Amino acid sequence: MHRDQFHMPGPGPYALTHSVGCLPKLSVDALHKSFLQPWQLKGGDAWDSWLWAVESFRESLAALLGGNAADYCPQSNLSSGLAKLLPALPQSKGRAVVLAAEDTFPSLAFVLQRAGRTGFDTRLIPRAHDPSSVTTWADALTCDVAAALVTHAHSNTGLVAPVAKIAALCRERGIHCIVDVAQSAGILPLSVDEFGADVILGSCVKWLCGGPGAGFMWIRQGLVGQLAPADVGWFSHADPFEFDVNSFKYAADARRFWGGTPSVAPFALAAESIRLITGIGIDVVRSHNLALMEAFRAELPAHWRGRIDLSRIGGTICLGVEDAQSAVVRALRANAVRVDYRGAVTRLSFHIYNTAAEAAFIARCWGGV
Numbered sequence: 001m002h003r004d005q006f007h008m009p010g011p012g013p014y015a016l017t018h019s020v021g022c023l024p025k026l027s028v029d030a031l032h033k034s035f036l037q038p039w040q041l042k043g044g045d046a047w048d049s050w051l052w053a054v055e056s057f058r059e060s061l062a063a064l065l066g067g068n069a070a071d072y073c074p075q076s077n078l079s080s081g082l083a084k085l086l087p088a089l090p091q092s093k094g095r096a097v098v099l100a101a102e103d104t105f106p107s108l109a110f111v112l113q114r115a116g117r118t119g120f121d122t123r124l125i126p127r128a129h130d131p132s133s134v135t136t137w138a139d140a141l142t143c144d145v146a147a148a149l150v151t152h153a154h155s156n157t158g159l160v161a162p163v164a165k166i167a168a169l170c171r172e173r174g175i176h177c178i179v180d181v182a183q184s185a186g187i188l189p190l191s192v193d194e195f196g197a198d199v200i201l202g203s204c205v206k207w208l209c210g211g212p213g214a215g216f217m218w219i220r221q222g223l224v225g226q227l228a229p230a231d232v233g234w235f236s237h238a239d240p241f242e243f244d245v246n247s248f249k250y251a252a253d254a255r256r257f258w259g260g261t262p263s264v265a266p267f268a269l270a271a272e273s274i275r276l277i278t279g280i281g282i283d284v285v286r287s288h289n290l291a292l293m294e295a296f297r298a299e300l301p302a303h304w305r306g307r308i309d310l311s312r313i314g315g316t317i318c319l320g321v322e323d324a325q326s327a328v329v330r331a332l333r334a335n336a337v338r339v340d341y342r343g344a345v346t347r348l349s350f351h352i353y354n355t356a357a358e359a360a361f362i363a364r365c366w367g368g369v
């Protein structure tokens with residue numbers, strides 16, 4: 001039973017993986033073995049073990065999402081990865097727009113809105129146009145667009161965008177395609193090769209159950225040599241230990257986006273979680289998630305049922321509630337159900353550690369249990 005492999009927070013059913021995935025029991029030992037123990041035993045000589053732990057993070061990502069370990073650069077979160085990437089993109093005359101949907105996660109939109117400082121203008125596709133439709137992107141990817149940020153699974157609607165098709169449009173039109181997989185890595189089958197994007201930004205805090213701080217940036221091999229980040233440090237250098245102040249050479253691979261002395265603990269922890277989820281199998285996780293969303297839907301009062309279209313969403317169900325005082329919210333709170341609220345939307349999600357009984361129980365709150 002996979003539930004036993006995780007620490008399950010109480011007291012009520014936990015349906016918050018879209019926010020923070022549960023801690024795998026094995027990751028606690030892994031953090032101790034690959035981070036704390038080397039420090040305890042070796043002090044400053046722990047770096048060999050620590051760098052090995054970060055390398056194993058990159059390898060675990062490649063094993064799960066495809067590509068090579070060298071194509072992945074550790075980042076603390078998606079926003080900081082995007083903020084480093086934008087000024088590093090090659091600029092071409094007549095193309096100054098960075099395009100994204102209005103439904104982009106606000107933290108990333110904040111970065112885009114400041115892109116003016118790096119010579120880009122930001123254009124947001126209005127919410128009235130469905131960001132999960134290829135047609136929306138086909139219309140919006142005009143000849144003044146330099147780069148597009150595409151969200152694979154949207155956080156407040158759950159809608160999934162057809163990334164491979166959008167990336168193909170970008171390729172045809174000479175536009176850099178950047179993809180946000182924060183809400184899809186670990187729950188939707190995802191291959192960097194099949195996406196065909198230029199850059200992928202992700203984190204491990206949600207479906208990968210790796211905790212906060214273990215973000216990553218994947219870069220297409222043919223592109224990385226053209227990117228010249230300004231936000232660098234000795235770990236972005238081709239040889240971090242050269243220590244010649246007059247000689248900076250970018251690392252040949254994605255590591256050029258790394259920076260100064262790296263953090264280690266989040267990556268040591270997340271590497272183990274990624275291996276666990278990979279071992280269980282994304283197909284198994286997704287089938288379980290779909291089965292539980294179906295169990296949830298089946299138990300909802302009829303007038304709510306029609307509002308969920310499982311063919312269009314990722315791992316998270318987003319349902320409207322009238323207001324914070326509604327009978328639904330009162331029932332969820334009274335039963336200690338762990339969901340969250342974004343404006344008039346309630347979000348809930350089921351991972352491999354959830355049960356059909358929990359899904360059905362939560363749905364009964366919509367009937368005012």
Ligand SMILES: Cc1ncc(COP(=O)(O)O)c(C=O)c1O
Nearest residue numbers: 077078079105107155182183203
């Ligand atoms: C779609 C999406 N992108 C990005 C993020 C987080 O971005 P960052 O890692 O910069 O905080 C979230 C967090 O909920 C998200 O749902």
